[in-house]
Amino acid sequence: AQSVTQPDIHITVSEGASLELRCNYSYGATPYLFWYVQSPGQGLQLLLKYFSGDTLVQGIKGFEAEFKRSQSSFNLRKPSVHWSDAAEYFCAVAPNYGGATNKLIFGTGTLLAVQP
Amino acid sequence: NAGVTQTPKFQVLKTGQSMTLQCAQDMNHNSMYWYRQDPGMGLRLIYYSASEGTTDKGEVPNGYNVSRLNKREFSLRLESAAPSQTSVYFCASSEVAGTPSSYEQYFGPGTRLTVT
Numbered sequence: 001a002q003s004v005t006q007p008d009i010h011i012t013v014s015e016g017a018s019l020e021l022r023c024n025y026s027y028g029a030t031p032y033l034f035w036y037v038q039s040p041g042q043g044l045q046l047l048l049k050y051f052s053g054d055t056l057v058q059g060i061k062g063f064e065a066e067f068k069r070s071q072s073s074f075n076l077r078k079p080s081v082h083w084s085d086a087a088e089y090f091c092a093v094a095p096n097y098g099g100a101t102n103k104l105i106f107g108t109g110t111l112l113a114v115q116p
Numbered sequence: 117n118a119g120v121t122q123t124p125k126f127q128v129l130k131t132g133q134s135m136t137l138q139c140a141q142d143m144n145h146n147s148m149y150w151y152r153q154d155p156g157m158g159l160r161l162i163y164y165s166a167s168e169g170t171t172d173k174g175e176v177p178n179g180y181n182v183s184r185l186n187k188r189e190f191s192l193r194l195e196s197a198a199p200s201q202t203s204v205y206f207c208a209s210s211e212v213a214g215t216p217s218s219y220e221q222y223f224g225p226g227t228r229l230t231v232t
Binding site for chain 1: 149156157158206208222223
């Protein structure tokens, strides 16, 4: 069965430091990949997505992610974290494409805390 | 442009009571989804509706029913609430299936439900 793993439940970084959040997936073919962010008390907002082509994708709020087929990974990065980036981050994969439904499978999330 | 709206934002129920969570979107999307979010488990799909007039079970449908009232509205009903249904419920929508962008889901702000 398809699955998404986010191995880090909780990460704390200092403001201004770089950030990398890990995401691994299990799927036979190249899936569509997504990162969502959830601020406290809010719904999820799409940060970026990968469908095909360039394996380094840029998103909103200065985030980027790199698809590595050999590692089945889609890690999220940011060069310099701001206090407002404190939130929970979810990786998601679309296991079936070209069909009648667009279901996503979500990872369990990584909670990011930012120290001043 | 309101996007995806959900009512109510908060609800407390006693075991055995029933209630309906409402969701509406104004983006002319064909597909709509209901998720529940529990700590450490990410988002799990309860039901989805690929298009008006169709609904299908997701990963955790037991104890829930849904109605796709029209293209805009998709409601989730708990007929006899149980403490295990204490959770945060999110509604989402996306474009018609068939294109990569149709996998981008847009989320409402959520309903926090407590069943005592």
